[in-house]
Amino acid sequence: MTTVGFCRACGNNTFTQGKLGNGYTSVTPVDKMFGSSPLIITFCKECGEVASIKVKNPKKF
Numbered sequence: 001m002t003t004v005g006f007c008r009a010c011g012n013n014t015f016t017q018g019k020l021g022n023g024y025t026s027v028t029p030v031d032k033m034f035g036s037s038p039l040i041i042t043f044c045k046e047c048g049e050v051a052s053i054k055v056k057n058p059k060k061f
């Protein structure tokens, strides 16, 4: 659970987070051979509108 304000789609203020990235769908650097990071997605628990997508380990890039 996190606070990111109100959902821009439905006005609900309950959000939850999920992780995207299991090796195949992780974000990888454009110009480096190594390093990758999952994405943390914060979305509305009511309608699923995505409020925020974050790279979990930006320092790896």
Ligand SMILES: [Zn+2]
Pocket: 007, 008, 009, 010, 011, 012, 044, 045, 046, 047, 048, 049
């Ligand atoms: Zn919503």
